[in-house]
Amino acid sequence: MTSDINREFIDHTSALRAAEEGVAKLAAGRNDRWYPKFHIASDGGWINDPNGLCYYKGRWHVYYQLHPYGTQWGPMHWGHVSSDDMITWRREPIAFAPSLEEEKNGVFSGSAVIGDDGKPRFYYTGHRWANGVDGSGGEWQVQMLAEPTDDTLNVFEKKGMVVDCPREKVHWHFRDPKVWKTNGVWYMTFGVSSAEQRGQMWLYTSDDMVEWTFRTVLFEHPDPDVFMLECPDFFPVRDKDGNEKWVIGFSAMGSKPSGFMNRNVNNAGYMIGTWEPGGEFRPETEFRPWDCGHNFYAPQSFNTTPGDTADNVDGRQIMYGWLSPFVDPVPMQEDGWCGHLTLPREVFLGEDGDVHTVPAAEIKGLREDTRDFDALTVASGSEFTVADDAEALEIEMTIDLKHTTAERAGIRVHATEDGSYTYVAYDDQIGGVVVDRQANRYGDRGYRVAPLDPAELAADELRLRVFVDRGSVEVYVNDGHQAMSSYSYAAEGPRAVRLAAESGDLAVAALTTHTLRSIGLE
Numbered sequence: 001m002t003s004d005i006n007r008e009f010i011d012h013t014s015a016l017r018a019a020e021e022g023v024a025k026l027a028a029g030r031n032d033r034w035y036p037k038f039h040i041a042s043d044g045g046w047i048n049d050p051n052g053l054c055y056y057k058g059r060w061h062v063y064y065q066l067h068p069y070g071t072q073w074g075p076m077h078w079g080h081v082s083s084d085d086m087i088t089w090r091r092e093p094i095a096f097a098p099s100l101e102e103e104k105n106g107v108f109s110g111s112a113v114i115g116d117d118g119k120p121r122f123y124y125t126g127h128r129w130a131n132g133v134d135g136s137g138g139e140w141q142v143q144m145l146a147e148p149t150d151d152t153l154n155v156f157e158k159k160g161m162v163v164d165c166p167r168e169k170v171h172w173h174f175r176d177p178k179v180w181k182t183n184g185v186w187y188m189t190f191g192v193s194s195a196e197q198r199g200q201m202w203l204y205t206s207d208d209m210v211e212w213t214f215r216t217v218l219f220e221h222p223d224p225d226v227f228m229l230e231c232p233d234f235f236p237v238r239d240k241d242g243n244e245k246w247v248i249g250f251s252a253m254g255s256k257p258s259g260f261m262n263r264n265v266n267n268a269g270y271m272i273g274t275w276e277p278g279g280e281f282r283p284e285t286e287f288r289p290w291d292c293g294h295n296f297y298a299p300q301s302f303n304t305t306p307g308d309t310a311d312n313v314d315g316r317q318i319m320y321g322w323l324s325p326f327v328d329p330v331p332m333q334e335d336g337w338c339g340h341l342t343l344p345r346e347v348f349l350g351e352d353g354d355v356h357t358v359p360a361a362e363i364k365g366l367r368e369d370t371r372d373f374d375a376l377t378v379a380s381g382s383e384f385t386v387a388d389d390a391e392a393l394e395i396e397m398t399i400d401l402k403h404t405t406a407e408r409a410g411i412r413v414h415a416t417e418d419g420s421y422t423y424v425a426y427d428d429q430i431g432g433v434v435v436d437r438q439a440n441r442y443g444d445r446g447y448r449v450a451p452l453d454p455a456e457l458a459a460d461e462l463r464l465r466v467f468v469d470r471g472s473v474e475v476y477v478n479d480g481h482q483a484m485s486s487y488s489y490a491a492e493g494p495r496a497v498r499l500a501a502e503s504g505d506l507a508v509a510a511l512t513t514h515t516l517r518s519i520g521l522e
Contacts, residue, residue, distance in 0.1 A: 007100065008100060009099065019097050020068070023042060026044025026071070026337065030044055031336060034331075034471025034472075035335070035337060035471070037391060040519070040521065041521065042339075043091065043337070045067050046071050046333075047067075047338070047340065048073065050063070050322060051064055052112040054113075054114070054302055055302075056153060060083045060085075061081075061112070061153050063078045063112075064341060065079075066078060071334075072333060075106050079095070086362035086363075087366060089519050091521060101128075103128070104128045105127050108127045108175050110144075111177060111179060111300060113180065121179070121209055122147070124143075124177065125141050126161065128141075138172045141165055141173065145158075145160070145209075146158045162210060163212050170193065173228040174192050178232055183277050185205055185206075185207075185278070186206040187203060187204070188203070189202060191232050191251075198220055199228050199229040201248070201281075203217070203218040219250075219281045221250075223252075228253040229250035230252075231249075231299065232248070232250045233250070233299065234246065235347075237348065237349045237355075239349050240351055245273065247347070248270060248273065249268070249290065252267050260292070268289065268297050269287050270290060272349075290355075291321060291357075291484060292482055293475070294327075294446070294448050294487065295323045295324050295326075295485055296321050296342065299322070301317050304316045304317075304318055318345065320341045321345075323472055330444075331442045332471065332487075342474060343360070343474060345358060345483070346360050350481060352455070357476075357483050358479060366517055367517075368515045368516065370513070371512065371514075372511075373511040376499075377403075378505065378508070383498045383499060384499040386496075386498060386511070391470050391495060394468075394516055395464070395513050396511070396512045397465075398464075398508070399462040401460055405504035405505050406505055407427070407503040407504055408427045408501075409501040409504070409505075411424050411425070412497070413473055413495070413497050414468070414488050414495045416495060420491040422436070431452055432451040432452050434448070442491065443487060448484060450482035450483075463477070468497065471489055472487050
């Protein structure tokens with residue numbers, strides 16, 4: 001690392017102060033009509049990818065990409081929130097702002113890891129426009145290191161670049177480091193667009209977490225249309241027989257829509273396979289989406305095993321994703337803020353051998369008032385009101401497939417007097433769960449489908465867990481075998497929740513609702 005790499009073009013403390021003022025200015029005029037009650041969002045400004053996820057000294061830390069001067073994407077900073085219980089969160093100071101030459105146009109995404117000395121390291125991508133102005137002339141991206149100076153993880157010393165970009169081998173994109181340790185060796189992977197514009201993940205190793213050496217291409221996407229694998233993830237899991245598998249995750253740029261697959265602008269997903277340390281990943285499954293909704297991208301996961309061995313170690317793999325407003329119109333950009341993260345999700349292999357994602361167990365701590373309904377039937381063409389007005393609600397519903405005759409049936413949320421709503425439904429003709437926004441008044445519409453596999457379609461019941469926030473809906477299907485995350489911009493007036501059935505009856509075997517309290521960031 002040279003002095004030139006570490007040269008500041010602006011004092012970091014001054015850059016952070018200016019960013020805080022930018023967020024405060026936007027927050028002062030914020031409209032809360034869709035601002036989340038129980039999802040992480042910035043006070044003001046644009047946010048995207050979750051970053052630097054970790055558990056340290058008794059606190060959960062979530063960082064995120066932040067543009068503090070507007071509600072559209074711009075020069076990236078790192079926002080920060082923390083919690084001692086993953087239920088109630090507090091805002092922390094903005095952690096990173098561009099201040100070094102190698103990150104002049106953005107402190108891009110990265111991850112945190114606890115070193116052998118029990119102290120965290122934060123790896124991220126420094127970003128510059130090649131022409132100094134915009135992306136028309138290409139990008140220069142390198143991997144950077146920062147270390148916190150105290151246990152609050154609020155103040156950092158930037159160590160500068162640790163992995164330079166071999167620009168003759170890369171077509172612009174070279175970012176989003178993920179670091180872990182296996183068999184005594186530190187590994188780093190990140191997303192790359194090769195010189196041939198193929199989406200790849202590269203693998204580096206290190207003995208001291210500072211000097212890194214290229215080893216191999218960990219993975220290349222088989223689809224030649226995919227030119228970049230953003231926000232990569234890589235971690236081990238165990239199958240029901242105790243065998244180790246590896247899950248590789250990435251956000252594929254360039255994939256084309258095909259049936260129910262790849263319907264979003266870019267698509268985040270995973271493959272399950274095997275990996276021998278230092279070698280290539282060998283997939284055993286096809287690419288599968290992490291989430292089948294309209295607005296899910298750039299997830300990052302971390303293992304809850306902390307560096308402080310005095311803490312309780314539970315070893316879960318916890319993931320956050322970004323609800324990504326890629327498609328115009330994006331009406332919340334008018335409200336002083338834009339974008340929020342998903343609920344924290346536990347990632348594991350189910351009995352079916354596939355990845356499941358379910359809300360972290362701590363989320364049950366948000367529940368306040370609970371209401372249980374008896375088994376009921378909703379006649380064809382009719383509705384049943386579950387709640388007259390719901391801003392923050394969790395719905396647990398089991399549909400009796402054996403006695404449901406409807407072609408499509410489910411639950412309409414954000415149902416307002418003007419006829420607007422978002423429909424979470426089982427569609428018997430499609431054979432899947434649908435999030436349908438065609439009746440929305442605001443924002444992009446359309447629908448998304450989480451297809452059910454043959455065993456699920458042959459079962460007697462369908463289990464749904466639906467989280468309704470002020471401007472979004474998250475759906476977990478059959479204990480997290482599928483998940484769906486979509487914005488749902490409620491129209492004015494009370495926001496009812498209603499069961500509905502079309503062309504046949506809906507039989508509900510069980511229905512419970514929970515009013516959810518705020519996580520404390522409003």
